[in-house]
Amino acid sequence: MLNPTAAIIIIGNEILSGRIQDINVLYIAKKLTEIGIKLSEVRIISDTQKMIIDTVLALKSQYDYIFTTGGIGPTHDDITTVAIATALNLSIELNPLAENVIRKFCVLHNQPFNQAVEKMAFLPHGCKLIDNNISGAPGFIVENIYVMAGVPNIMHSMFEQVLSTLKHGNPIISKYIDIMIGENIIATDFADLQNKYPDIEMGSYPFKKDDQCGTSLVLSSANTLLLEQAYADLLKLVHKILSKRDSISCVKSVDCHYELT
């Protein structure tokens, strides 16, 4: 059975203008990989109604899960909730559960429950809440769309909650070897290995260390048995190449990149 699929939509002018570095993709990507959900694409888009609507409509039928971050706060530039409701043809209404949670949070933290705060309780009809343990105002789920805050620690808190409710696939395990030769040296043999194991994803990533060329050879699969076979073959291949080059101890790492959880 194929693993479930997902896409992330990062909503935020602050990323597109280069004002801040996105770190939400890495967090979500790692977690999905660990539980065997295939992250198929990411889109980073502006805080504009048309862009959000078009992107949600383009992606929601293509993937099992859509995760959005950003644009659900109290200010005028937070338009994700309304845009998603519009995309799905749902009305926006005061959600009593959300209002209750936000009112309690305001009392507890001595903050006014003003119009801006109340805005965060207006959510699409029929949505399910995602609790926010950090700043009160919840995220929400409509259809297969998980709408979360953009602030990383708030997003983490929301994502951790929904993680256990997602259909798990087979965890995708990666094993890699870092070898201190350029990737062109091993390219042909590595391609042959890929042909031998078409179901293993094989990637080659060049890097520099102490001004020397190195290559990360990464094998990934949800099939652990097949992965181990391919990895054993890769080890043999690396040793063959290194012995030819009269070089020793070039293999820097043979660690498992992701542990099974």
Next chain:
Amino acid sequence: MLNPTAAIIIIGNEILSGRIQDINVLYIAKKLTEIGIKLSEVRIISDTQKMIIDTVLALKSQYDYIFTTGGIGPTHDDITTVAIATALNLSIELNPLAENVIRKFCVLHNQPFNQAVEKMAFLPHGCKLIDNNISGAPGFIVENIYVMAGVPNIMHSMFEQVLSTLKHGNPIISKYIDIMIGENIIATDFADLQNKYPDIEMGSYPFKKDDQCGTSLVLSSANTLLLEQAYADLLKLVHKILSKRDSISCVKSVDCHYELT
């Protein structure tokens, strides 16, 4: 006149699997903002022919410039060049200029010019080369698509070269104030300011510092005169709110976020 627009396509399974943090978007986004090109969207996609073709075809007519990073190396998983040629219905052929550059680089660095290396000289018919000062093999330009390496320092070297050839717009300047109150306190007044200056992009971004809530209020525009007016109004607004709250020196920063270049 409107600023030119751009999209970035990050091609790389290593980002989607959570193996590495993308840092190419931030770099390109900053540079584009500085010279007045509006980065409208980013897509992070897998190293698969169909995905690359679909994404290139979806974006190339929507924006003035498309920048891609990743997938132009010597290994079997580097399929960007062929995918883009296929998307544009161009043949792939041995580019004599590229071959010459790569051969010279190999001689200089005592590397074999093997089949894997030669692969990087097979480029779409009619493309223009982007020099690679770091590792030899060039990127290329076809139509409005700028195809660059994924390794950050190689991408930087390529991007720096093309930057001066791009149509510049009016630089987009941002000015911001960091204020140590929650964004809900200032939300209504900030929305009023946005209504007064509909042509200034206004964003509100919450943060935490020493466990206290803070908000970055960011104004951006290519119209410096209008930006200064709106910023002066924002300063007044912030002082009004702070005086009400009987709080002093809450304004942490009034710096210009981007300098004019």
